[in-house]
Amino acid sequence: MRLPKLSKSVQLLFLLLLFTVSGLFAQTEPTSTGLEDLMFWVKILLGITIILVLNVLRLVFKVRTEEPFANVDFNKLNGRISLAFLIVGMFAAIYYSFDLSDKYLPEAASDHGRIIDSMFNTTLIITGIATIITNVLLFWFAFKYAKKEGQKALYYPDNHKLELLWTVIPAIVLTTLVIYGAKTWTEITAEVPKGAYEIELTGKQFAWNIRYAGLDNKFGPTNFRKISATNEAGFDFEDASSHDDVMPGEIHMPVGKPVHLKIKARDVLHSVFMPHFRVKMDAVPGMPTSFWFTPNTTTKEMRKKLNNPEFNFELACTEVCGRGHFSMKRIIVVETEAEFKVWLAKQKPYYQPPTPASEVPDSLEVKQDTMPKITMVLNK
Numbered sequence: 001m002r003l004p005k006l007s008k009s010v011q012l013l014f015l016l017l018l019f020t021v022s023g024l025f026a027q028t029e030p031t032s033t034g035l036e037d038l039m040f041w042v043k044i045l046l047g048i049t050i051i052l053v054l055n056v057l058r059l060v061f062k063v064r065t066e067e068p069f070a071n072v073d074f075n076k077l078n079g080r081i082s083l084a085f086l087i088v089g090m091f092a093a094i095y096y097s098f099d100l101s102d103k104y105l106p107e108a109a110s111d112h113g114r115i116i117d118s119m120f121n122t123t124l125i126i127t128g129i130a131t132i133i134t135n136v137l138l139f140w141f142a143f144k145y146a147k148k149e150g151q152k153a154l155y156y157p158d159n160h161k162l163e164l165l166w167t168v169i170p171a172i173v174l175t176t177l178v179i180y181g182a183k184t185w186t187e188i189t190a191e192v193p194k195g196a197y198e199i200e201l202t203g204k205q206f207a208w209n210i211r212y213a214g215l216d217n218k219f220g221p222t223n224f225r226k227i228s229a230t231n232e233a234g235f236d237f238e239d240a241s242s243h244d245d246v247m248p249g250e251i252h253m254p255v256g257k258p259v260h261l262k263i264k265a266r267d268v269l270h271s272v273f274m275p276h277f278r279v280k281m282d283a284v285p286g287m288p289t290s291f292w293f294t295p296n297t298t299t300k301e302m303r304k305k306l307n308n309p310e311f312n313f314e315l316a317c318t319e320v321c322g323r324g325h326f327s328m329k330r331i332i333v334v335e336t337e338a339e340f341k342v343w344l345a346k347q348k349p350y351y352q353p354p355t356p357a358s359e360v361p362d363s364l365e366v367k368q369d370t371m372p373k374i375t376m377v378l379n380k
Contacts, residue, residue, distance in 0.1 A: 038100065041092040048085050052078070079143035086139035090132070105275055106306055109297040109313065109334065112188045113278030119184060123177055192292045196258035197340075199251060201315070202233065203263075203270030203283040206324030208315060209233055210251055214244025214349060224266070237351055246347040251315060251330055253295050254337040260292040271319035274332065276302070280318065298334045 055078060108114045200211040200219060209232055213219050220235055220242020227234040235242045253259050263272050265283035272281050272291070281291040303311045313332035317325060335343070 038092065038096045041088065041096075045085065045089055045092070048081060048088070052081055052085070055081075075146040075148070079146040082139045083143040086135065090135075106302065107297075108276070108278050109295055109302060110277040110279070111294045111296055112184075113276075113293070115184050115187075116278045119177075119181060122180075126173060126177070188293075192260045192290075193258045196260040196292055197254060198260045198262060199253075200262045200264070201272055201283070202266055203272070203317060203321070203328070204266040205268065205322050206327045208317075208328060208330050209266075210248055210330065211350075212246045212248070212344060212347070214246060216241055216244060219262075220245050227266070233350070235351065243351045243353075244349050245351070246344070247350045248347050249330075251332045252340055252343050253332065253334050254340040255295050255298045255334050257337060258292055258294050261290060263289045263291065268321050269319045270317050270321050270328070273316045273318040274313065275316070276313050276332075282319065295334045298336065299332075300335075302334075 055074065108117050198213060198219070200209075202209040202211070211219065211233060218241050220237075221239050222234040222242075223236050224234050226236060231237075233245075233247065235245070237243065261272065261279070261281070263281055263283045265285045267285060269285070270283040272279065272283060274280075277293055277295060279291055279293055281289050283289065297305075299311070299313060302313070303309055313334060315330040315332055317328035319325075321328070333343075
């Protein structure tokens with residue numbers, strides 16, 4: 001087959017397209033990291049997409065001229081490009097799902113988190129199979145059954161059995177997933193077990209205030225009107241139950257024991273996010289929320305599993321609450337109950353009683369019998 005000679009305008013069009021795509025590729029420096037390699041293939045797919053879009057626009061707006069496109073079968077060309085898009089896309093998705101697996105969250109460090117991971121994996125497998133089948137058929141049909149001269153499309157208006165099949169099966173699968181999820185959610189949001197350790201988290205721009213009850217195991221009352229530079233939580237210090245409350249700089253939890261998070265916000269919307277425990281709950285001003293869970297892996301155990309001595313559990317904010325949103329981070333330490341109690345006992349109460357006025361030392365007092373002498377000196 002003899003290829004048609006391209007006009008100068010068409011040559012210029014393809015040169016501009018080539019320049020655009022090569023510019024995208026040039027932005028990716030050769031690295032050994034899987035993430036950079038993934039971005040390289042994403043840009044290849046973007047280049048193919050640009051070609052497809054330009055070709056579709058050419059057909060939609062009827063910009064085809066007699067030369068050089070007169071002898072080009074664009075239906076077949078589009079089919080081949082679609083097939084290439086499918087192959088490259090599927091390869092990149094499958095390959096990098098494994099290549100970037102070290103970027104995934106580790107095994108959940110809470111009891112309910114492992115159930116959530118199981119639900120997520122089940123849903124991902126079911127929807128992944130459906131996605132692969134439908135997309136393979138979509139792009140294969142575009143390639144295999146591209147329009148040909150003299151070929152008549154099959155008119156297939158309906159098939160009640162087929163329609164019933166693809167309606168009933170997804171309905172059963174989705175209903176099963178919904179029931180599974182509802183059952184799990186009911187267990188997660190059940191009544192807080194007795195004896196759960198309580199931690200109060202208050203979000204503000206741009207930090208988390210952490211509060212533990214003291215020896216009386218009772219949180220003292222707070223009032224937003226009492227918030228000041230020296231009273232971060234707005235404690236009502238007139239109530240003695242607030243005198244032993246502590247506000248440490250990091251969160252400590254006992255492993256294997258229920259932990260009840262009492263969540264508040266001081267100014268705008270925030271969101272408590274503890275990804276390793278699969279915990280997420282919004283902090284809403286004027287509407288306290290809560291979440292309870294049971295951590296089942298200590299920080300030391302997770303460091304050993306991941307072979308990373310620098311690993312730490314973290315609390316972050318997932319509600320974009322302002323320019324300093326990125327700084328809302330706290331370290332979480334999970335330890336044995338004995339270690340937790342020792343740590344809590346070492347924390348100093350936030351309340352500090354006022355220091356009584358000190359008495360003036362005798363050496364600074366002016367005695368009556370010295371007054372005449374002082375006067376005499378001044379007169380001289």
